[in-house]
Structures are given as structure tokens and as C-alpha cells.
Amino acid sequence: MPAHDLQISHLEVLESQAVHVIRETAGTLGRPALLFSGGKDSTVLAHLARRAFWPAPVPFPAVHVDTGHNFPEVIEFRDAFLGRLGMRLITVSLPDMIRDGRLTEPPGAVGRNRLQAGALLQAVEEHGFDALLGGARRDEEKARAKERVFSLRDEFGQWEPRDQRPELWSNYNTALVEGHSLRVFPLSNWTEADVWSYIERHDVELPPLYYAHDRKVFARDGMFFADNPFVPPGDGEEPRRMRVRFRTVGDMLSTGAIESAATTPAEVLREMAESRLSERGATRADDRFSEAAMEERKREGYF
């Protein structure tokens, strides 16, 4: 067999590494779970988890932190997609937690992404999860660029960038002292383009929001927000119908759309190649709070 046949593409290498990480999590930890938002990254992650254990079922559940401000299309997609994968879904509901006083909503906040940290930590405690797999990528943001694949959190869910575990080769230390837990990021080394290439290659289904559709939006801070019951448009923010798609799918209050005509993964990839704006810079209001918004949230226990 000539050596040139023994070659796999960079996307297959990334997949193999991610599968290794997912299996390592299941092989060494007692109660892992997969954080699922219905976004493209967590959808790819769930798809990879299915592949990692095929033909056996995925040996851990999915957890969705429901802010109560979700796009209905995402919730519909979530239930159908996880159902097809045969994964059990645990929902952590922010509205429920606010209602019964387990969480307090700060006044005037943009979206509830910042509350997710607290909700997540309570879920970790309640269900005894020792590892949460997430679809975060290091190329998203500069604080993420420094994150480990297996990232340690203390009993308060805090990330301590000063004291991260060294990671060598693909030999991961998953040992924990009582109360600590791990956040595991199998897609660490994937870029936005890698995720879309993978979606195209494997025909991974996504919520329709990711592709161009007509929607009533209004412009604010250079982004297009969906006209929705939670964010009333301000003066001069007249909603109008536009052809848009979303690059990320979070809370309706903080996720903006872009003008787009892309209706397939291939067209999205073409559009991205021409785009001069980063994913988060373009459409995520919650990362604009301050220079270190993401880092601060991560320290609080956010992903």
C-alpha cells in the first residue's frame, strides 16, 4: 500500500481528535453531559457524539439551558434532532428558576446569557454532572484561545486562567477532587469554516435560522434584531422585512442577523470567505460589553 493512500484530510483529523476527546470523557468520568443550545456548534458536537459511540447509544444526556427567550424554530429543532439521535434531554429553565427565586434577573441586562452561568451551576449540582461537553471553539474569542480542551472548574464553577492544567499530547488528565468539574471542548481546534465544511460534508441538519429567510427585523448597533416579543424596537427602529440569516443562535435579545442570500452550507461558506467581519464581532451583543466580556463571564462559570 503506497504511503500516499494513508492520508486523511484536515477535517477528518479534526473529527478523529474530537471523537477521541468525547470517548475519553465517557471513558473516565462518571456523569458527563452534553450542553446543547441548538446552535451549529453544539449540533455538530452532538452529531460527533453519535458517531463516537455508533452503533451503541450516546452514553450521556444533553442539557439545554433555556433562557425563555429562544427562537421557537430552535426549540422545535432541538426536540426533533435529539430525538433522532436517541439522546435524552434535560432542560434547565431560566424562567422557572427566576419564578421560584433560585435566580434573580438584574435590571436592564441585554439578554439572559449572563444568567446562564448561575443556572448551569445549579444544574451541575442538582444532577451531579462531573463534566459538561460544549461546542466552544478557540477561534471564537481571545479568552477562549487560551482555554484547555479539558478545562477545570472549581466548586463555584470558576475558571482560573492563572492555574490551568498543562495539556500534553492527547493525554488528558480527567481526575477530579470532590466538588470540581470539567468543561470539555472537543471542537477546540475547529474554526467557523471547519464547522460549516463539516456540516456540508456530513449533511448535518441545522435550525432554519442559519439559512437565508425573510424576517421582520430592526437595525440596532449595526446589527439586525429579530422583531420579537422580548425586545420592543426603540424610536426610529422601524421593523422591516429583510432577507437575513443568523451566524450564531443564542438568546433572541442578544443575537443579531446579517443580510444574506445563502440557503445552503456551500453558499454560507462562500459568503463567509467574502465576509470581513468576525462571527462574534458581527452578531453578538453580549460580547461587546467590554474588552474582556467573555473572559469575565467565563470566570463566573459561563462556558
Add this chain to the structure above:
Amino acid sequence: MELLTFVTAGSVDDGKSTLIGRLLHDTGSIPDDQIEAVARSSARMGFDETNLALLTDGLRAEREQGITIDVAHRYFSTPRRSFIIADAPGHEQYTRNMVCGASVSDLGLLLVDARTGLTEQTRRHAFLLSLLGVPHLLVAVNKMDLVGHSRETFEEVAAEVSEFMTRMRVPDLTFIPISALNGDNVVSPSERMDWYGGGTVLHHLETVHIRSDRNLVDARFPVQYVLRPRSDEHHDYRAYAGQVAGGVFRPGDEVMVLPSGMTSAVASVDGPDGPLEQAFAPMSVALRLTDDLDVSRGDLICRPGNRPEPLQDIDAMICWMDGSRVAPRAKLRLKHTGRDVRAQLSEIVYRVDVNTLHRAEAGSLGANDIARVRLRTAQPIMCDDYARNRTTGSFILIDPDTKRTVAGGMVNPSRR
């Protein structure tokens, strides 16, 4: 498209951040919003032009906030390859971060200042890259603009570094004269150094031959997870999941399972889309065997005629990474592939002074120390020499109480 992971090395002032910024910028990898942010910061800090070094620094902001500088990972691609940069900080106190970055890299990109040549820090980094078995070393002789783009200076520096490298194992060594500041020979060839006939840094990264770096001879499959669906459809299915660490596995191959020594044959190599003709490093697959053996996580599947020796007394080079000190008789846990065993540090043979490369006696080891040691494990591990296989030849050490990763180790390093 191929994937190439490389680690950057060189002292803080040698222009590492500028070079990475230049690579990212000149390949069109920086979104406009990020370039604008850097331009704003540059103006605020009083630079006349956009300072590309700021592109990679979150790092700098982190320093202002007093956070330890750590390995950052950055990504870019060209039509020929995808690249992962393990951006390791240069300082001696971050030796462990260099070691982490080097452990996963195909290539080390070592910056040398044309004005100063080989410094203590360059020596240390070259040694660490060699110790970690990084197969390719690219030495970028930087700041050529400050030495009049002089061919003689470049050749002197290259000769000095080459001479130093003869003392260690570096299979592939390349030199390129550059100016990261002006972009000479980084992505575009330099008009100011027409005496240089070679390729640019990017060209080298795109074309360096890495396919032969994997071990495709010694078949090694560490069992990571056992797949037992127990469903009606796959009632009797039993497969061993893992990532191939060496060699090639095909249906029909005779195999042996260690440590038990039982033999069988590969019934099928299963990928998620069904059976495959073969699997090789670094594919994550599942193997089914023709016999119903008792195989579990931590076992190793190999060939009966080509197997690693199960060892309980291990000769290794380690990098101690923890703030605590360690002395002989310390109790540790050793994780090797999927195997997690108790271990004891039996002996510190010598400590390497990473600046002079001299060997010194040591009663104990502290953070960032590199040392040759002997370890005794409670159960045998199935390891290869690190030079033969970076996966089966490496391990990590974990403190049994704090669960911290305290060291990384390489089995039977051939030199030093």
C-alpha cells in the same frame, strides 16, 4: 487539505507576536473588526502604524491584568493547508507551556534576532523542541532590516545555530532570513534580499513534508472505550474504540492484546459510516475481533510479532510542571494512553540545566525542571521509545491527592 500544527519559540523581544500577526494579516486571516480594534489600540498606545503584535495579544491585555501568560491557539488556512499555531510564551518560567505546545506540533518555528544570534533563550527553546521530538525546525532569522539585509550576517547566524543543533536530534532544519515588521519573506518574497533564493516562511509551512512523520510501521491501538450496544439490532456487537497510535490495521490482521497476551484477528475496522478497509494514525475507529476476548480500556492491541515490552521500571525524561517539589519515593499516578496506574519516583538520575544543557545532580525537582528519572509502576505499561512513537512513548504524571497534572514524560529518550 492537510493540517499542520506548529509551535512558535524565541524570546519575547525577538518579534514572535509580530511574526504571527504578520502571517495572519498577510494571509487575509484577520476580520476587519479585529484589525480596526488593533488599529485603535495602536493609536492609543502612540504607534504611527498598526502594531501587528497586538493582534495576538489578548496576551498583552492579560499581562496588564496580571494573568499568567499561557499557550494560546490561533488558526488560519491557505488553499494548501490548515494551520494551528500553538503560541507559547517565551520566558523561562513558562518552559512548561513550551513543552505543552511542542508536544502536539509537527514543526517548531524558532525566531532568532539577526543582531544577537544564538541567545540562552534560543538554546533552551531549541533543546525543548528537540526533546519533545518535534520533527521539523524552521529558524527564522528576524530583524534583517536592522542589519542592512546582510547576507553575511544571516549566514553567520545560520552557521552558529546549525553548529549548536548538531548536539541534538533535529531531523529537518531550515533557515529563512525575514523581517516580521516589514513582512519580508514571511508571506511575500523580499525584494530587499534578492541574494536569498529560498521560499518564504508561509511557503515552507505549506510545503514541508509531514506525511512521513507518523509511524506507519508499528501497529498500536490503545483501547479507549468498549462499545456494547445491547440493542436488538446490534445484539452481539462488541467493539473496541480508540485512536490508532501507529501502524495500519486491516480486517484479517492477526493481533495480540496486551497485557494479557491473548491473540485473535481483526474481524472488522468500523468507522461511524460502517466498515472500513483500513485504519491508521490518527484515525478514531472501532475494532472488532474474531474471538470473544476480555478486553478493556487501557489494553493495547498490536501485532504478535511487533509488540512493546510491558514495563514496570521506566527510564524517562520528565518535565516537572507543578509548583510543588518532588523527591525520590514520591507517590504519583501515571497516565499512559488509556491506562492509569500508581507509580513511584525511584530515582532522579540527573537534572538538565536547560540553558547550558549541562547535567547536574538533583535531590529534588521543582517547576520547569527537566530531568532524567526512573519510575516504578504498580502494573506494567505497554510503551514504546518516545523517538519511535510520540503517543505510546509518552505519559503524564498526576498528583494522587490534588489531581493536578504535575509532569509530562517521555520514555527512553535516546539522547540527553
